[in-house]
Every structure is written in structure tokens, then in C-alpha cells.
Amino acid sequence: MSVIDILTRVDVLCKKYEKYDLDKQWAGADSMSGNDQFLRLYTVVEADIEAAREKSQDAQSEKNRAVVATLNAEVRRSKAALKAEIPKLEKLAAKKVKDLSKEEMAARPDLVVALAQKIEDIPDGVTVGRPGGTWGRKASNPLEIKLDAMHPDDLMRPEHYEQTEESLALRQEYEMRRAKQDEGLDIIAAGLTTLKDMAGDINEELDKQMPLIDEVDTKVDRAAADLKNTNIRLKETLTKMRSNRNFCIDLILIVLILGIGGTLYTYSFSPFTPSYVCLQPLLMYQQVRSAHMMDGAKPLRRNRGLLFMSGWSSE
Amino acid sequence: MCVKILKLGKLRKLEDGRASVEEERGRVKVAQRCMTKANYLTTLSFTRWVKDWANATPLFEQAALNFKLVKMPEEAKLAYQQAAMGQIKQSSPWTAAKHMEAAGVLAKELSCWNEVVDFFKQASALYVECGKVQPGADALIRGARAVQELKPNDALTMYMDACRLLEDDNREQMAFDTYRAASNLYIKLNKYREAAVVLLRWGQAANKCKATQSQCKAYLSAIIVYLYAESYEDALACYNNCASMDVFSKSDQDQCAQLLFLAYREGRANEIKHVISTSTIIPHLDHMIIRLAKQLPQGKVMSQEVPEMDIT
Numbered sequence: 001m002s003v004i005d006i007l008t009r010v011d012v013l014c015k016k017y018e019k020y021d022l023d024k025q026w027a028g029a030d031s032m033s034g035n036d037q038f039l040r041l042y043t044v045v046e047a048d049i050e051a052a053r054e055k056s057q058d059a060q061s062e063k064n065r066a067v068v069a070t071l072n073a074e075v076r077r078s079k080a081a082l083k084a085e086i087p088k089l090e091k092l093a094a095k096k097v098k099d100l101s102k103e104e105m106a107a108r109p110d111l112v113v114a115l116a117q118k119i120e121d122i123p124d125g126v127t128v129g130r131p132g133g134t135w136g137r138k139a140s141n142p143l144e145i146k147l148d149a150m151h152p153d154d155l156m157r158p159e160h161y162e163q164t165e166e167s168l169a170l171r172q173e174y175e176m177r178r179a180k181q182d183e184g185l186d187i188i189a190a191g192l193t194t195l196k197d198m199a200g201d202i203n204e205e206l207d208k209q210m211p212l213i214d215e216v217d218t219k220v221d222r223a224a225a226d227l228k229n230t231n232i233r234l235k236e237t238l239t240k241m242r243s244n245r246n247f248c249i250d251l252i253l254i255v256l257i258l259g260i261g262g263t264l265y266t267y268s269f270s271p272f273t274p275s276y277v278c279l280q281p282l283l284m285y286q287q288v289r290s291a292h293m294m295d296g297a298k299p300l301r302r303n304r305g306l307l308f309m310s311g312w313s314s315e
Numbered sequence: 316m317c318v319k320i321l322k323l324g325k326l327r328k329l330e331d332g333r334a335s336v337e338e339e340r341g342r343v344k345v346a347q348r349c350m351t352k353a354n355y356l357t358t359l360s361f362t363r364w365v366k367d368w369a370n371a372t373p374l375f376e377q378a379a380l381n382f383k384l385v386k387m388p389e390e391a392k393l394a395y396q397q398a399a400m401g402q403i404k405q406s407s408p409w410t411a412a413k414h415m416e417a418a419g420v421l422a423k424e425l426s427c428w429n430e431v432v433d434f435f436k437q438a439s440a441l442y443v444e445c446g447k448v449q450p451g452a453d454a455l456i457r458g459a460r461a462v463q464e465l466k467p468n469d470a471l472t473m474y475m476d477a478c479r480l481l482e483d484d485n486r487e488q489m490a491f492d493t494y495r496a497a498s499n500l501y502i503k504l505n506k507y508r509e510a511a512v513v514l515l516r517w518g519q520a521a522n523k524c525k526a527t528q529s530q531c532k533a534y535l536s537a538i539i540v541y542l543y544a545e546s547y548e549d550a551l552a553c554y555n556n557c558a559s560m561d562v563f564s565k566s567d568q569d570q571c572a573q574l575l576f577l578a579y580r581e582g583r584a585n586e587i588k589h590v591i592s593t594s595t596i597i598p599h600l601d602h603m604i605i606r607l608a609k610q611l612p613q614g615k616v617m618s619q620e621v622p623e624m625d626i627t
Binding site: 189190193194197200201203204207208 | 488489491524525526527528529567595596599
């Protein structure tokens with residue numbers, strides 16, 4: 001095959017697959033008016049919006065939460081990318097294009113705005129109907145808690161991480177309550193330490209006293225046994241001493257002693273005893289007196305001398 | 316009427332006073348008589364070749380009692396000494412020890428400190444002789460307590476002897492109070508190293524009788540005493556030795572000691588004071604140790620270098 005044949009073949013092939021040559025197309029598009037650029041971009045953005053809307057619908061119908069979250073994340077990413085294209089479209093819409101009527105030119109910015117609104121309206125798993133509220137702005141209900149409410153733009157804004165009055169107050173209250181709790185816990189800890197120490201000391205004291213008590217117990221048992229033995233022996237001794245034989249002997253001896261005493265007493269008043277002689281005047285006086293009393297005469301004057309001798313006390 | 320009653324009361328009191336004076340005089344006479352007779356019985360002579368302690372001892376005891384009641388301590392002390400001698404001669408060391416103790420108390424009243432030490436030591440020896448170690452140690456402790464103000468060295472000797480007696484008899488638990496008293500006395504005399512040694516001995520005794528609470532407290536107290544004596548190295552060595560024991564290493568006292576050493580290592584006096592003031596363990600130690608701890612740190616506090624481990 002000659003060179004000419006090769007070149008001819010190459011030209012034919014290039015012509016056949018010309019439509020796939022992007023550079024040519026782009027160059028051709030650039031040589032054309034800016035109208036196609038806006039239109040093209042508009043078409044691309046619209047197609048992307050449609051795709052994002054489909055994904056959003058899929059996410060709404062999906063039951064699996066993980067899949068839902070993934071789809072919503074993709075939708076949000078697409079929305080963010082599309083929003084980034086909006087300024088480009090606005091620039092292209094402002095460009096003057098040949099062969100385009102004035103009405104069409106005026107309608108382009110509106111188209112761009114409508115497109116932006118379409119992008120905003122795509123549901124992406126965030127609470128629908130937020131009135132353009134972003135993080136850091138005062139919402140109508142300050143106590144409303146919103147999850148996953150962070151907008152990517154909100155994160156980049158400098159006032160995103162600033163504290164609001166509510167959050168400051170909450171933080172202060174939290175710190176105060178935490179400090180009070182810490183204080184209370186410290187007091188409890190100190191009390192528990194004291195209790196632990198006291199319990200340990202009591203335990204040691206009891207351990208110390210236990211062998212002493214055991215010793216006392218042993219000694220008391222021994223003393224009790226000794227006492228018991230002593231009592232038994234004492235009982236035996238008493239029994240021996242108080243036996244019947246001894247009792248009879250004691251009785252006899254008592255009777256004897258009484259008999260002797262009585263004999264002595266009787267003997268002391270007999271006429272042949274010296275005591276009888278001494279007591280005789282007294283006995284005589286008594287007899288006279290009793291006789292005189294029976295006669296009804298005045299009582300005799302007491303003879304104190306006689307009375308003294310007899311040892312009688314005066315009446 | 317009331318005045319009459321009052322007057323009668325005064326008269327009775329006067330009469331009682333007079334009666335007590337007469338009673339006292341009677342007691343003195345009885346005591347002196349007993350003493351004379353007892354001395355006579357215990358004096359050897361041509362007719363008496365052996366001292367009659369059997370009859371003399373009760374007389375001496377009676378005389379001692381009477382002298383004590385009429386507050387004549389000198390005579391009572393002598394009588395008690397003789398009574399103790401008599402009991403020893405009659406092989407009754409228990410009663411002799413009791414008399415020696417009584418003589419020691421009277422010697423304390425008379426401020427004869429040397430005699431106090433001697434009497435209580437003799438009483439202790441007599442108790443030990445009749446196999447009663449606890450009363451022997453108690454006698455030494457009482458004697459030490461009596462003389463610790465004026466003769467602290469003798470008191471310390473007696474305390475340590477009492478501890479040794481109890482340790483030998485495997486009654487370490489009864490010696491805790493003695494260790495405490497001895498360490499407090501050492502601290503009073505500013506002998507901090509000796510005090511720390513006593514505290515460590517206390518810990519050892521507590522370890523033997525499984526009194527973990529007292530053991531850990533004793534170790535922490537020893538560390539604090541070393542730190543007060545400005546010997547950081549001794550304190551650290553003591554801590555390392557104690558931390559090798561499981562009982563101490565798992566205790567709250569070990570944590571407290573660690574915090575203290577950390578503060579010392581950083582060389583910050585404020586941190587040391589903060590650790591001591593906020594600690595919940597130190598307030599449960601002995602009051603003398605708490606007093607020392609509150610005065611920490613002593614001397615210059617420099618950051619201590621942790622010795623590098625040689626891994627070659």
C-alpha cells in the first residue's frame with residue numbers, strides 16, 4: 001500500500017468518526033455564537049437537576065435507611081455542584097449573542113432564577129420548608145432542634161461557629177451544675193473515706209480483742225470448773241457434819257445441858273444453899289406484903305435498904 | 316430552825332474534821348508501829364539468825380497502806396519496797412510486782428525520777444518472771460509515760476523494751492499504742508529518722524498480724540516523716556521498699572504517696588501543699604504526723620530527676 005493510499009484511508013476514517021472528536025466540536029462551538037454555550041450549559045444543568053430529582057424520589061421510596069442516607073448525600077452533592085454552575089449561567093445569560101431576539105435575552109436571567117429555584121426545591125432529606133434558615137441565624141422557634149440541618153455554605157461562613165445567647169446560657173448552666181455535682185461528689189468521697197477508715201480501725205480492734213476474749217473465756221471456764229468442784233466438796237463436808245448420828249448426839253447433849261441447867265437453878269433455891277440464905281429476907285418481905293395486901297391495909301413503906309440488898313430496883 | 320440545822324451541820328463537820336485528824340493520827344501510829352515491828356522482825360541479831368519475812372511482810376503492807384492514806388509518800392514508798400522484798404523472798408513475784416509499781420507511783424509523786432524508772436523496770440521483770448508478759452509490758456509503758464516529760468531517753472528505752480517483749484511473745488497487736496507513743500516522743504525530740512524507723516517497725520508488726528490498715532498508715536507516716544526531715548532519698552527508698560508489698564501498693568495510702576512524690580519531683584511547693592490539703596487520707600493519720608504533713612515542704616524544693624534506666 002502506498003503512502004497516498006494510507007493518507008486517503010486516514011482521512012476517510014477521521015471523517016467517519018468526526019463526531020467523536022470533542023476538540024473539533026468545541027472549536028466549532030466556539031466559533032459559533034454564545035447562544036449555544038448558554039443553551040448547552042442550561043441543558044446540562046437541567047439534565048442534572050432531573051437526575052438529582054430522580055435520585056431524591058428513589059430516596060423517598062427507599063426503605064433502607066443507609067441507602068436513603070447515601071442517596072440523600074448524593075443529591076446534596078449534586079445540588080451543591082449545580083448551585084456552583086448557577087453563577088456561570090448568569091454570566092452566560094448576560095452575554096450578548098448574535099441572532100437572538102431581545103425578548104429571549106431578557107428571559108434568560110429569569111430562566112436562570114427558575115433553574116436555581118428548581119435546584120432548591122429538590123428534596124435532599126433535610127427538613128423541607130426551612131425559610132432559608134442556616135446555622136447561626138435566629139430561627140422562629142429557638143428551642144427547635146434540627147438534625148442534619150447543616151448547609152455546606154453555612155459551614156464555610158465565619159459566624160457559623162460563634163455562640164448564640166441561648167447556647168452561652170446553656171453552657172453556663174451546664175458548667176454550674178457540673179461544678180455543683182463535683183462538689184457534692186467530693187463531699188461524698190470524703191465521707192466515704194472516713195467511713196472506710198473507721199471501719200478498718202474497728203475491724204483491727206475487733207481482731208485485737210478476739211484472742212483476749214478467748215483467753216478470758218478459757219479462764220472463766222476454768223474458774224467455774226474449780227468453783228463447781230469446791231461446791232461439791234463443801235456439800236460433802238457439810239453432809240458429813242450434819243449426819244443423823246451427829247444430829248442425835250447433838251440433841252442428847254443439848255438435853256443434858258438443859259437438864260444440868262435446870263438442876264442448878266432448882267438447887268440454887270433450896271434451903272441448904274448459900275444463895276437461899278441471901279435471898280431469904282426478900283422472900284419474907286414478899287410474903288408479908290402479899291398478906292398485908294390481902295387484909296386490905298395500906299401498903300407498907302418500902303424498905304429501901306432491904307430492896308437494895310436484894311438488888312431490886314425501885315418501883 | 317434552818318440556822319440551827321446549819322449550825323449543827325457545821326458542828327458535825329468540825330467534829331468529823333476532828334475525827335479525821337484523830338483518825339489520821341491513829342493511822343500514823345499504827346503504820347509506824349507496824350513498820351517498827353516489821354523492821355525488828357527483819358533485823359538479824361544474836362537471837363534471830365534468819366529474817367522473818369513471813370510475819371514482816373503483812374506488817375510492811377499494812378504500814379504502806381496506812382502511810383499512803385495519810386499522804387506520807389516517802390514512808391509509804393519505803394514500806395512498799397520492803398513489802399515487795401518480802402514477797403520476793405516468799406516466792407510471790409506477782410504481789411511483789413504490784414508493790415513495786417505502787418512504790419514507783421509514789422516515787423513519781425516525790426519526783427524521784429531515777430527511782431521511778433528502776434521500780435517500774437523491776438516490776439516488769441517480776442511480771443515476766445511469773446510468765447505474765449502483757450502486764451510486764453504494761454508496767455514498762457506506765458513507767459515510760461510517767462517519766463517521758465523529764466527523762467525522755469529512759470522513757471524511749473522503756474517503750475522499746477515493752478515493744479520487744481510483746482514482739483517476742485507474738486502479741487504485736489498489743490504493741491501498736493506503744494509504737495505510736497514512741498514515735499510521737501521521737502518526733503517531739505526532733506529525732507525524725509528514729510521516729511521513721513519505729514514507724515516502719517510498726518508496719519512490720521502490723522504486717523505480721525495482718526492489720527493492713529495500720530500497716531499502710533504506718534508506712535505513709537514514715538514517708539511523711541522522712542520528707543519532713545528533708546531526706547527525699549530516704550523517703551523514696553522507703554516508698555520503693557513499701558511499694559513492693561501488694562498490701563501497700565493497692566492501698567489509698569500508696570496513691571497519696573505517689574501524688575506527693577510527683578509534686579516533689581516537679582519541685583512545686585504549691586502543688587505539694589495542694590496535695591496535702593486536698594488529701595482525704597492524711598487527715599486519718601496520727602495527729603503528730605498530720606502536723607508534720609501540714610508543714611511540708613521543708614527546706615528547698617528542687618525538681619528531682621528521675622534516674623534513667625540502664626538497659627544495657
